[in-house]
Amino acid sequence: MAGRDQASYLFLSLLQARAGTSFVSRLGDVPLTAVPEMSSAELGQRVRMSDRAARAFEDLRRDFDPETMLGELERLGISMLTPADAGYPPRLMNVPDPPPALFVDGTLPEALLETPAVAVVGSRKASPSGLDAARRLGRALGERGVCVISGLALGIDAAAHEGVLEAGGATVGVLGCGIDVVYPRSNHRLFERVRESGALVSEYHLGEAPLAWRFPARNRIIAGLCGSVVVVEAAEKSGALITARHALDAGGDVWAVPGPLGLAECRGSNKLLADGAGCIWDVAEFVEAIAPVPAGGIVPLEKPLDVSLPAGLAPGEAAALAGVGFEPTEVDAVAGRSGLKMQELLSALGLLELKGYIHRDGSGAFVRRPAG
Amino acid sequence: MPVEVEVDVSAGLPGFSIVGLPDAAVQEARERVKVAISNSGFKFPTKKVIVNLAPAHLRKEGPAFDLPIALAVLAVSGVVPAQRLDGTGVVGELSLDGGLRGVRGALCMAEGARREGLRSLVLPESNAAEAASIGGVKVFGMRSLREAVDFFGGVREVEPAVAEEDGRLEETEDSDDFADVAGQRFAKRALEVAAAGGHNLLMSGPPGSGKTMLARRLPGILPQLTLEESIEGTKVHSAAGQGSGALMRARPFRAPHHTISTSGLAGGGSNPRPGEVSLAHHGVLFMDEFPEFSRGTLEVLRQPLEDGHVTISRVAATLSYPARVTLVCSMNPCPCGYAGDRRRTCRCSAGQIERYQGRISGPLLDRLDLFVDVPRLSREELRGGEAAEPSKDIRARVAKARDVQHRRQGVSNSALAGRRLREVCALRGDSEALFGAAIDRMGLSGRAHDRVLRVARTVADLAGETGISVEHLAEALNYRRSSFVGR
Numbered sequence: 023m024a025g026r027d028q029a030s031y032l033f034l035s036l037l038q039a040r041a042g043t044s045f046v047s048r049l050g051d052v053p054l055t056a057v058p059e060m061s062s063a064e065l066g067q068r069v070r071m072s073d074r075a076a077r078a079f080e081d082l083r084r085d086f087d088p089e090t091m092l093g094e095l096e097r098l099g100i101s102m103l104t105p106a107d108a109g110y111p112p113r114l115m116n117v118p119d120p121p122p123a124l125f126v127d128g129t130l131p132e133a134l135l136e137t138p139a140v141a142v143v144g145s146r147k148a149s150p151s152g153l154d155a156a157r158r159l160g161r162a163l164g165e166r167g168v169c170v171i172s173g174l175a176l177g178i179d180a181a182a183h184e185g186v187l188e189a190g191g192a193t194v195g196v197l198g199c200g201i202d203v204v205y206p207r208s209n210h211r212l213f214e215r216v217r218e219s220g221a222l223v224s225e226y227h228l229g230e231a232p233l234a235w236r237f238p239a240r241n242r243i244i245a246g247l248c249g250s251v252v253v254v255e256a257a258e259k260s261g262a263l264i265t266a267r268h269a270l271d272a273g274g275d276v277w278a279v280p281g282p283l284g285l286a287e288c289r290g291s292n293k294l295l296a297d298g299a300g301c302i303w304d305v306a307e308f309v310e311a312i313a314p315v316p317a318g319g320i321v322p323l324e325k326p327l328d329v330s331l332p333a334g335l336a337p338g339e340a341a342a343l344a345g346v347g348f349e350p351t352e353v354d355a356v357a358g359r360s361g362l363k364m365q366e367l368l369s370a371l372g373l374l375e376l377k378g379y380i381h382r383d384g385s386g387a388f389v390r391r392p393a394g
Numbered sequence: 395m396p397v398e399v400e401v402d403v404s405a406g407l408p409g410f411s412i413v414g415l416p417d418a419a420v421q422e423a424r425e426r427v428k429v430a431i432s433n434s435g436f437k438f439p440t441k442k443v444i445v446n447l448a449p450a451h452l453r454k455e456g457p458a459f460d461l462p463i464a465l466a467v468l469a470v471s472g473v474v475p476a477q478r479l480d481g482t483g484v485v486g487e488l489s490l491d492g493g494l495r496g497v498r499g500a501l502c503m504a505e506g507a508r509r510e511g512l513r514s515l516v517l518p519e520s521n522a523a524e525a526a527s528i529g530g531v532k533v534f535g536m537r538s539l540r541e542a543v544d545f546f547g548g549v550r551e552v553e554p555a556v557a558e559e560d561g562r563l564e565e566t567e568d569s570d571d572f573a574d575v576a577g578q579r580f581a582k583r584a585l586e587v588a589a590a591g592g593h594n595l596l597m598s599g600p601p602g603s604g605k606t607m608l609a610r611r612l613p614g615i616l617p618q619l620t621l622e623e624s625i626e627g628t629k630v631h632s633a634a635g636q637g638s639g640a641l642m643r644a645r646p647f648r649a650p651h652h653t654i655s656t657s658g659l660a661g662g663g664s665n666p667r668p669g670e671v672s673l674a675h676h677g678v679l680f681m682d683e684f685p686e687f688s689r690g691t692l693e694v695l696r697q698p699l700e701d702g703h704v705t706i707s708r709v710a711a712t713l714s715y716p717a718r719v720t721l722v723c724s725m726n727p728c729p730c731g732y733a734g735d736r737r738r739t740c741r742c743s744a745g746q747i748e749r750y751q752g753r754i755s756g757p758l759l760d761r762l763d764l765f766v767d768v769p770r771l772s773r774e775e776l777r778g779g780e781a782a783e784p785s786k787d788i789r790a791r792v793a794k795a796r797d798v799q800h801r802r803q804g805v806s807n808s809a810l811a812g813r814r815l816r817e818v819c820a821l822r823g824d825s826e827a828l829f830g831a832a833i834d835r836m837g838l839s840g841r842a843h844d845r846v847l848r849v850a851r852t853v854a855d856l857a858g859e860t861g862i863s864v865e866h867l868a869e870a871l872n873y874r875r876s877s878f879v880g881r
Contacts, residue, residue: 146744175744206745208748232745257739286739352767352771354769364583365865366865368580368869368872369865369868369869370868373864375835375871376836384727385733387767
């Protein structure tokens with residue numbers, strides 16, 4: 023019987039990956055285990071289906087081979103959790119359209135089920151200071167033993183995962199594509215490391231492509247796995263805000279990191295703050311609020327940002343460093359602020375970069391690294 | 395290739411025909427020559443006149459044969475002493491009143507005349523000075539058919555034309571001056587380094603950041619063309635049938651569109667004509683939207699960038715055209731153009747950006763020494779700092795740096811490689827230590843390593859110093875590839 027249930031859930035999962043995320047919830051009182059046996063005409067009478075969905079259903083019914091599919095998952099060491107399983111994360115039932123099957127590559131950390139995990143999400147095109155914030159949050163949470171969940175995308179997601187891994191903590195990456203698909207390719211090393219520390223999770227079966235609509239859909243799973251969502255840099259129309267909304271609907275908390283004015287990539291997260299999200303103005307304080315430790319064991323995790331200039335710099339270097347902000351600053355803007363000649367400035371920037379005081383981001387702008 | 399004009403006048407029905415693969419413009423010479431002869435006060439023979447242009451297998455183009463045909467006809471009529479025409483090249487287009495019009499490619503013709511060992515060259519006065527700059531051939535400029543007849547008849551003395559200038563050409567005023575560009579001082583400095591060391595450069599930045607505007611100003615800071623360079627450039631242009639034929643004074647700036655074909659870029663056609671890369675000889679080849687060029691098209695750039703010339707093989711001939719260019723490329727950081735921009739959001743997926751940047755082939759990237767990010771600047775960011783410097787002042791520094799390089803190693807710094815590079819760019823003491831740190835910290839590959847050294851050498855040359863110091867190296871590090879490009 024359990025085997026048959028598994029097969030039914032797998033069928034529904036595959037169907038949902040094709041016919042749209044809300045399909046299962048529209049089934050209403052149709053018994054889930056009966057769906058694979060029905061014809062598309064029968065099913066069509068009970069549920070309204072688009073032509074596309076009906077076709078997908080027909081194709082699926084013809085090709086569906088649960089034994090091979092489940093065997094393949096087993097061979098790859100990927101487990102499948104269904105709402106009937108005890109290990110199915112309970113909070114996930116609170117989000118809209120809980121996935122009929124959750125594929126897990128790795129082991130879901132136990133911490134996830136006990137202390138509520140924290141999701142750190144945000145823009146793929148974050149500023150260096152945003153990336154820095156995500157990494158520091160990841161590290162601090164990892165050190166405190168809190169499981170960090172994110173989407174394994176570029177930008178904030180990757181920085182958060184890396185932060186946790188630096189601290190040796192556990193982290194879970196939720197994918198918007200098949201459980202064995204690496205997207206974006208450039209993150210493949212990170213995928214490996216996340217799997218080793220915790221797990222990769224996806225509602226999509228092997229080989230499913232990273233289609234654009236699947237990413238917003240996976241955000242509900244991120245929301246359903248965590249107790250709190252932290253948004254670091256999100257534009258006004260950002261997937262991170264979808265995650266935040268789902269988390270609120272599921273009864274979780276939402277936090278945001280304040281960003282500078284005028285940055286399109288921070289408008290969404292700043293607006294969250296205005297709407298009443300928790301404000302992360304200090305990493306230690308935030309970690310304390312999320313996961314308080316028993317009395318006596320509190321160590322300050324973060325030093326405040328030191329804006330004073332380090333000693334021992336040549337005058338040109340000092341002027342250049344003063345001109346580089348903690349926000350990404352273009353070379354020409356640094357030149358304007360520092361008043362140096364371009365040749366002198368370029369030499370100074372090169373030296374400062376080598377000494378580790380500043381670094382250059384992908385668009386060629388310079389950012390000052392926080393001391394220490 | 396010299397063309398001999400033979401004329402035969404025989405008894406028969408009066409007529410005038412031209413043989414020897416003439417094109418339409420040469421065929422029309424019949425009418426022009428007839429009318430010009432009679433309007434100059436001579437008589438066109440009322441006999442059967444046949445003109446043969448030898449060698450017969452070459453196609454003859456253009457109106458430059460008018461004057462030699464007319465003179466040959468008049469020689470047969472006895473108006474011009476035929477022996478005076480020996481050893482003299484004649485070129486010119488006739489107008490109906492017997493006046494002479496200038497022709498294209500006079501420079502090439504003068505060079506051909508010298509190569510063929512001709513004593514003198516007679517051509518329209520407007521081309522005389524240009525042709526005279528070749529030297530080795532006496533050049534006589536004429537205003538009309540009448541003057542030419544008098545000249546050959548010995549009635550009239552004409553002084554041979556003299557070259558306009560010798561050595562360097564006079565400075566030209568360029569309308570595109572760096573003084574007009576506000577801000578973007580980083581990009582300007584990179585262009586100065588590119589000009590001084592002959593380095594190829596890639597600018598990356600969102601639309602509207604001024605990449606094209608900056609590139610246009612590069613020819614203006616390159617040193618003045620020497621006479622020799624100008625002649626080479628002019629020859630390429632006249633071979634392509636472009637330009638007025640007058641001596642080129644400003645360095646060329648060619649900006650082919652990204653839909654250009656391979657033969658458009660490298661040269662081609664059944665009678666191979668030079669392509670854009672040759673037309674940019676001694677100047678700047680600007681390739682906007684670099685990743686949009688087709689891969690095959692870009693591959694043909696490898697030879698010219700390496701050897702300074704391009705070889706085209708066709709059925710009719712295998713030709714080699716010079717193509718020593720400074721390549722300036724520009725690209726958007728992603729398909730929509732706004733990745734990394736701080737005021738507009740990029741709409742491209744990570745995969746799209748990776749694919750877009752992966753379009754440029756590695757071997758071609760290896761031939762680019764300087765990489766600059768050109769951000770869009772707000773008005774506030776444009777304020778302050780040094781005042782914009784006029785191109786003339788930058789050009790003076792560039793010329794000095796180039797002189798230093800040619801005295802030291804005979805080639806520009808961009809051509810340094812291997813043992814030569816290590817000799818010329820030897821590092822000592824603290825520079826060596828700094829460079830070691832840079833290699834470790836920034837993960838420089840072997841090629842990036844050479845590139846930084848070459849650029850540092852140019853920076854030192856611009857500063858007028860013999861050794862590469864820490865400051866020069868540190869500046870050169872800023873021109874390396876940022877992570878957006880070619881990951």
